[in-house]
Amino acid sequence: MQNKNQTLPSKELLENSFLADLHIHSKYSRACSRSMEIPQIARIGKKKGLSLIGTGDFTHPAWFKELKTQLEFDPVSDLLIFKDLPEGPKFILTSEVSLIFSQGNKTNRRVHLVIIAPNFEVAEEINLYLSKLGSLTADGRPTFGISCKKLVLDLMKISEKILVIPAHAWTPWYSIFGAFSGFDSLEEAFEEATPYIYAIETGLSSDPEMNWRISKLDHIALISCSDAHSPAKLGREATAFFYPLTYENIYSSIKTGNLAFTVEFYPEEGKYHYDGHRSCKVCLSPKEAKALGFKCPKCGGKLTIGVLHRIEDLADRDETYRPSNKPLSIHLVPLIEILSEVFNLSPTSKTLTKLYEQYTSMADTEINLLLKLPEEDLFNLFPEKLTEAILRVRKGEVFVKPGYDGEYGVVKVFAAFEPEEPYLKQQTLFSF
Ligand SMILES: [Zn+2]
Ligand SMILES: [Zn+2]
Numbered sequence: 001m002q003n004k005n006q007t008l009p010s011k012e013l014l015e016n017s018f019l020a021d022l023h024i025h026s027k028y029s030r031a032c033s034r035s036m037e038i039p040q041i042a043r044i045g046k047k048k049g050l051s052l053i054g055t056g057d058f059t060h061p062a063w064f065k066e067l068k069t070q071l072e073f074d075p076v077s078d079l080l081i082f083k084d085l086p087e088g089p090k091f092i093l094t095s096e097v098s099l100i101f102s103q104g105n106k107t108n109r110r111v112h113l114v115i116i117a118p119n120f121e122v123a124e125e126i127n128l129y130l131s132k133l134g135s136l137t138a139d140g141r142p143t144f145g146i147s148c149k150k151l152v153l154d155l156m157k158i159s160e161k162i163l164v165i166p167a168h169a170w171t172p173w174y175s176i177f178g179a180f181s182g183f184d185s186l187e188e189a190f191e192e193a194t195p196y197i198y199a200i201e202t203g204l205s206s207d208p209e210m211n212w213r214i215s216k217l218d219h220i221a222l223i224s225c226s227d228a229h230s231p232a233k234l235g236r237e238a239t240a241f242f243y244p245l246t247y248e249n250i251y252s253s254i255k256t257g258n259l260a261f262t263v264e265f266y267p268e269e270g271k272y273h274y275d276g277h278r279s280c281k282v283c284l285s286p287k288e289a290k291a292l293g294f295k296c297p298k299c300g301g302k303l304t305i306g307v308l309h310r311i312e313d314l315a316d317r318d319e320t321y322r323p324s325n326k327p328l329s330i331h332l333v334p335l336i337e338i339l340s341e342v343f344n345l346s347p348t349s350k351t352l353t354k355l356y357e358q359y360t361s362m363a364d365t366e367i368n369l370l371l372k373l374p375e376e377d378l379f380n381l382f383p384e385k386l387t388e389a390i391l392r393v394r395k396g397e398v399f400v401k402p403g404y405d406g407e408y409g410v411v412k413v414f415a416a417f418e419p420e421e422p423y424l425k426q427q428t429l430f431s432f
Contacts, residue, residue: 002266004396009240009261009328014372017240017260018051020250022094023114023167023201023225024234026057029140033230038070038091040231042082045089047360048235049367051245052079054094054116054225057140058123059130067093068120078118078247090245093117096167097130098143098174099151104188110174110181111148111189112141112167114201114225115155118247122159129154148176152193161247163254164196168203168227170307171272176200177314179305184314185216198255199223204237205270205307205403208262208329212322213315221257222327224264235367236334238263240327261328263367268400269333269409272306276404283404286312304405333393333411335359335366341413342386359386370394389413 009017027036036056045053055071057063071080071091080091099111117123130136133144144151155162166176166186176182176189183189186197199221202211208222224237240260241253253259267273275289276282277296284292286309294303336347336356345352362381363369369378370390378387392398392413399416403409410417 002268002396002398002400004331006331006394006396007328008371008394009330013240013260013328017242018245019049019235019238019240019263019367020052020092021045021048021050021226021228021235021238022052022054022092022116022165022223023096024054024056024094024228025096026055026060026063026140028057028060028063029229031229032140035231036229038066038082039084041234042085042088042091044231045234046085047365049365050089050235050238052241052250053089053091053234054114055080055091056094056096058093058095058117059097059127059136059142060140061127061136063140064123064127067091073119077245079245092247092250093120093123095123095126096141097151098141099146099148100143101145101147103147104183106181108181109147109183110178111176112174113148113151114163114165114167116163116165116250118159118161118251122162125158126155126162129158148189149191149193152190152196156193156196160196161251163198163251165223165254166197166200168205169200170203170206170310172304172306172310175203177310179310182310186220198257201225201227202262202264203227203270203307204265205267205272206311207264207267207331208326209319209322210267210308210311212326213311213317213319215316218323219257221254221259222262223254223259224262232336235263237265257327259327261330263371264329264331266331266333266398266400266409266411267307268402269411270307271403271406271408272304273308273409274402274404275303275306275309276407277301277303278405278407283402283407306404308402330371331393331396332370333398333413335370337411338389338393338413339386341415342383342389 025032027034074081095115101109136142152164169176172179187194202222211222223239226236228234239262275284280298340347360366399412401410
């Protein structure tokens with residue numbers, strides 16, 4: 001069992017902060033749910049407990065048009081309000097781009113960057129600039145053949161109030177530090193544009209604790225977002241900012257790293273935490289992958305090197321290092337997964353959806369139930385086993401099985417897994 005012994009945010013910290021999810025996608029992005037539309041996103045986002053949600057995909061002309069008709073600029077916060085749910089979450093213009101380019105010793109760099117724009121006018125200028133570099137209509141997350149440095153320097157000419165944040169910074173295929181196409185530092189990737197990079201998104205497979213091991217990232221804010229492709233995934237990771245809820249405050253909080261806390265997945269649950277080869281069902285720790293010469297012990301193919309491995313390669317501190325001046329990192333398990341385990345129901349079953357609706361309504365929001373409601377209220381309102389599960393999650397007492405090569409990991413509150421022998425012990429050590 002994992003025991004994170006996590007420190008929970010104080011009542012004061014919870015009262016003085018709001019939850020934001022700054023990286024999501026619309027129905028116009030590849031492999032995204034048709035229900036990623038503003039009314040659904042607003043309604044479900046409210047239920048999750050989000051006060052601010054990124055629009056995603058503002059580069060897509062059809063989505064941009066929808067945003068302009070459905071959202072209204074609020075001059076008090078410089079953020080956007082959904083006209084049909086004015087008391088719901090506010091919106092902030094965000095998008096993600098995929099850059100594919102050559103730099104240094106690698107010809108096939110692939111990096112995803114989140115772009116945040118202060119208003120429709122600036123977003124429009126960004127879209128005009130990007131439309132000259134490639135197609136904006138093919139995908140809500142468009143692809144361009146320019147470097148990170150060029151993109152950032154050009155965007156800063158449009159407005160210095162634009163934020164550029166490397167997305168899921170450690171995933172092997174499409175990220176700034178990824179094993180296959182990434183760089184070893186922000187400076188190597190962004191060169192003269194590095195001073196404009198204030199934050200990275202840690203992604204599902206890594207958490208702030210892992211990133212703290214790299215002293216070069218000490219001055220960089222670590223944010224967490226859902227990268228949701230369907231409404232149910234909204235807020236599965238999120239960042240809590242101190243009030244006020246304004247664009248200026250989001251901008252300066254990211255610039256200075258003054259965040260309240262982040263809501264994290266257990267990084268083991270992410271799809272690229274460990275190394276491995278999915279089609280052979282081979283999951284390996286970084287140590288095991290190294291000992292095997294980065295080759296799949298079943299088929300001899302190349303292993304996909306995960307996030308933990310990359311962090312170990314670049315880290316200059318060990319995994320026990322804990323800085324005193326960083327925002328709290330809170331690990332939670334999505335409520336639907338907890339309910340599925342407690343009531344022994346499939347996460348997609350209708351009964352479970354009903355229970356989810358019922359309990360989140362009783363608690364007002366999912367985040368209230370998972371993090372905020374006092375213990376005695378939980379015992380008074382909810383079934384005992386559910387309360388026990390939530391308290392265990394809050395303490396960080398869970399069982400984890402790491403994800404690898406695109407396969408999600410598993411987190412369980414009660415049931416331990418079949419004890420799995422490390423791969424090397426099973427069969428390979430004696431062959432060396
Ligand atoms: Zn994304
Ligand atoms: Zn294999």
